[in-house]
Amino acid sequence: MALLDIKDLSIRFGGLIAVSDFSTSFEGGELNGLIGPNGAGKTTVFNMVSGFYQPTGGAIVFDGTRVGKLKPHKVTALGISRTFQNIRLWHELTVLDNIRVSQYSRLGYNLWDCFLRTKNYLGREADIDRAAFAILEALDLDRFAAEYPKNLPYGLQRKVEIARALSTRPKLLLLDEPAAGLNSSDVDGLIKLIRFIHKEFKLTIWMIEHQMTVVMSLCEWIKVIDFGRTIAEGAPEAIQQNPEVIKAYLGDGTI
Amino acid sequence: MQRLTVPLLLLATLAGLVLAAKLGWIDLYVQTTLMFLCINIIMATSLNLINGYMGEFSCGHAGFMAVGAYVSSLLSVALFTSSATFGEPLLPPSLALLGLPLCLLAGGVAAALAGLLVAFPSFRTRGDYLAIITLAANYIIISLVENLDVIGGARGFMGMKKVLNNMEEVAGLPWMVIWTFVGTVFCVWILQRYIRSSMGKGVMAVCQDEIAAEIMSVNTNQVKLTAFLLSSGLAGVAGGLFAHVVGYVNPQAFNILKSTEAMVMVYLGGMGSLTGSILSAGLMTVLLEVLRPLQIIKWVAIPLLLIILMQFRPEGIMGNRELGDLFPKLKKYYRFK
Ligand SMILES: Nc1ncnc2c1ncn2[C@@H]1O[C@H](COP(=O)(O)OP(=O)(O)OP(=O)(O)O)[C@@H](O)[C@H]1O
Numbered sequence A: 001m002a003l004l005d006i007k008d009l010s011i012r013f014g015g016l017i018a019v020s021d022f023s024t025s026f027e028g029g030e031l032n033g034l035i036g037p038n039g040a041g042k043t044t045v046f047n048m049v050s051g052f053y054q055p056t057g058g059a060i061v062f063d064g065t066r067v068g069k070l071k072p073h074k075v076t077a078l079g080i081s082r083t084f085q086n087i088r089l090w091h092e093l094t095v096l097d098n099i100r101v102s103q104y105s106r107l108g109y110n111l112w113d114c115f116l117r118t119k120n121y122l123g124r125e126a127d128i129d130r131a132a133f134a135i136l137e138a139l140d141l142d143r144f145a146a147e148y149p150k151n152l153p154y155g156l157q158r159k160v161e162i163a164r165a166l167s168t169r170p171k172l173l174l175l176d177e178p179a180a181g182l183n184s185s186d187v188d189g190l191i192k193l194i195r196f197i198h199k200e201f202k203l204t205i206w207m208i209e210h211q212m213t214v215v216m217s218l219c220e221w222i223k224v225i226d227f228g229r230t231i232a233e234g235a236p237e238a239i240q241q242n243p244e245v246i247k248a249y250l251g252d253g254t255i
Numbered sequence B: 001m002q003r004l005t006v007p008l009l010l011l012a013t014l015a016g017l018v019l020a021a022k023l024g025w026i027d028l029y030v031q032t033t034l035m036f037l038c039i040n041i042i043m044a045t046s047l048n049l050i051n052g053y054m055g056e057f058s059c060g061h062a063g064f065m066a067v068g069a070y071v072s073s074l075l076s077v078a079l080f081t082s083s084a085t086f087g088e089p090l091l092p093p094s095l096a097l098l099g100l101p102l103c104l105l106a107g108g109v110a111a112a113l114a115g116l117l118v119a120f121p122s123f124r125t126r127g128d129y130l131a132i133i134t135l136a137a138n139y140i141i142i143s144l145v146e147n148l149d150v151i152g153g154a155r156g157f158m159g160m161k162k163v164l165n166n167m168e169e170v171a172g173l174p175w176m177v178i179w180t181f182v183g184t185v186f187c188v189w190i191l192q193r194y195i196r197s198s199m200g201k202g203v204m205a206v207c208q209d210e211i212a213a214e215i216m217s218v219n220t221n222q223v224k225l226t227a228f229l230l231s232s233g234l235a236g237v238a239g240g241l242f243a244h245v246v247g248y249v250n251p252q253a254f255n256i257l258k259s260t261e262a263m264v265m266v267y268l269g270g271m272g273s274l275t276g277s278i279l280s281a282g283l284m285t286v287l288l289e290v291l292r293p294l295q296i297i298k299w300v301a302i303p304l305l306l307i308i309l310m311q312f313r314p315e316g317i318m319g320n321r322e323l324g325d326l327f328p329k330l331k332k333y334y335r336f337k
């Protein structure tokens, strides 16, 4: 059974068909890419997969469960996590608290436990802390545990957001333009980081990215969409040569 | 030792208060002011959960106070006194001593349920629209009480003094001072336990970016439900205490002006700081008493103060810091968990 199976996914906003008949499938363990020009509908696909938008057509099946109508926090609890194109950390919570809160679906205690500080509460909170520090250490972020994300440089914020996404214990990680806004040395670090978490956390990763160096050096298989429609797919080298793709990115010269 | 500092200090304060009241060192006026101070602390800290930590704008907090005030008063009067409304007491009047805290808790539970009036709409509405809903909730509750003639309607409801007399007959202590103090400690304690837990941090995540919170596995509806129920429930406890301190309640005591008082305390003290709310509750209580001779003009003076504050220190006295953040060295000597 496939880990993620998307069939004929479509969504319209009023008159605009943002994504139409998008299909793809992940067996588990891949590191695939989704590319396309601005406004092509890439983020919209991710928004549907993470339960934030309700598709108007098609089906998303993750790990045997239909995702389409689930609330986002349920989808995340099933094992899909993501980062955002524009960083969306909680800037007034410390890095550590960002990682703690993202374990909400695994709290394992209720309000009374919290009021009475029961054994269960203390044990669970200790587990949450341990898990949080394990992730921060794995990503070499433990030095920043007590910092507020807003005070960190942009590159580190991106990294913290990835750490936060990992703390929900995903099987599938969606990265929405992780290299956006990074300088070239940060980009090198990011490529290494994604490779590392892909292997270390045994994840399936699906990423949207505009920077071709990142896409080409990481992705095994790439899908290209334009105006919501899939225009090509294949291995990185093939995609780079594909005339449809080149046309979509550069325009076809006629006006 | 560190663990014992806070409980010992609190116990010493309570013992000191009881002794001072018993020996007549502080008169009834001072006692009442101190009890109002405590009630204001509960109102401010509980509203801070919504307006500070969760970043919503509730302007109907006094409505929930009214629910707690009426439910606990009706219960204590019906159970422990003979009254025109309910006839003979349902339980031996001497039981009031133990029964009162339970009545107060029941008032809190009722107020929490009334909080559903705001909690459910909060799933779909935010900001200005939710603020209007909280305002409406305040009005609905007051109008409902005003139109219920069985419980006195607009004239109000009384008889709680008899409950207190019953309690003092059993043991001659300033019982309301004790229960108000205990109630306040209880409220602040559970609030800060909630706020410090990973569960409670979800409230702040919802405040800062609700969409990110939902997508990062936080059940945002559950967070809102918990926060609103907790906040309105504690306001209900404050209301019950208020009703029994004053001895009588009337619906207009819980109108928008009372809600405003609580809001002023939250913004004065600092959004997202329990210490700040406690400080500002103290400041406001004293100010309200000092300005009492000005009568209605005090409602010019206090908002003016707020305007000045917002100009020069919009984050309030404490911002979002607590005592321990301000004086890290103090942390060595106490632990408040
Ligand atoms: N909530 C919405 N309501 C209306 N239109 C929307 C909404 N979300 C996305 N769109 C539209 O759908 C189209 C696809 O947007 P999307 O954000 O998915 O593009 P993208 O491929 O991620 O582009 P970029 O590379 O700029 O991030 C755009 O035309 C956008 O305006």
Ligand SMILES: [Mg+2]
Residues within 6 Å of the ligand: A042, A043, A044, A085
């Ligand atoms: Mg996008």
